């Protein structure tokens with residue numbers, strides 16, 4: 631579904647990614663972990679088509695990504711909603727661009743508003759919503775567009791711990807129901823293991839893959855999986871690598 635082939639990326643003299651190779655299969659939920667500045671956002675932006683590789687190529691669904699790619703839908707850390715549109719209009723916006731009739735796009739938008747638990751907030755404007763609710767609108771908007779790939783760049787980082795847990799569980803349900811291909815960035819090993827079917831750790835800059843492990847925690851999954859021995863076993867494996875890479879990136883800065 632996503633093929634990142636020998637991708638390197640530099641911004642001027644700053645070498646951010648070095649010959650990264652990652653194959654993501656349809657229906658995988660891949661979480662990218664890594665020290666701050668190792669190039670995670672750059673990598674996800676390459677898949678979305680916001681950034682072009684210096685060398686190598688990214689292929690999504692058989693097509694090389696050369697521009698902003700409508701096959702992918704992105705959820706950012708800061709909720710990028712249109713403040714002058716209601717929840718319903720925000721969620722239906724992409725469908726409007728595609729020329730879907732008003733009746734149909736409102737039906738589809740309603741379905742996803744219900745899915746993220748925002749029924750009865752259709753007519754609210756973003757400023758009247760909490761951060762967690764706005765992020766749910768962002769997720770509904772991406773889902774309504776029905777992209778092949780959903781990309782999430784630290785979507786829950788700005789939220790309080792309780793809201794984060796609710797949204798994590800909602801995202802797990804959405805993944806279990808939709809079987810979408812998802813790439814998700816986080817700094818949290820717990821979040822990575824709770825959500826993913828596979829965890830990829832990028833090394834300190836220039837980023838490359840230093841660990842790639844399948845997450846075999848069972849589905850249906852909820853937050854209680856964090857109490858299982860297997861969760862702690864996987865966490866210890868990832869923690870060793872992440873700690874080593876964070877240490878390296880701190881030393882490189884001193």
Ligand SMILES: Nc1ncnc2c1ncn2[C@@H]1O[C@H](COP(=O)(O)OP(=O)(O)OP(=O)(O)O)[C@@H](O)[C@H]1O
Pocket residue numbers: 641644646664665666667668669670671672673
């Ligand atoms: N458009 C740009 N122009 C110049 N430098 C950039 C640009 N985008 C990112 N960088 C630099 O590239 C490096 C990697 O950034 P990136 O945001 O991809 O890392 P990250 O792993 O997502 O970081 P964090 O976890 O802190 O969000 C950083 O040093 C950043 O300052």
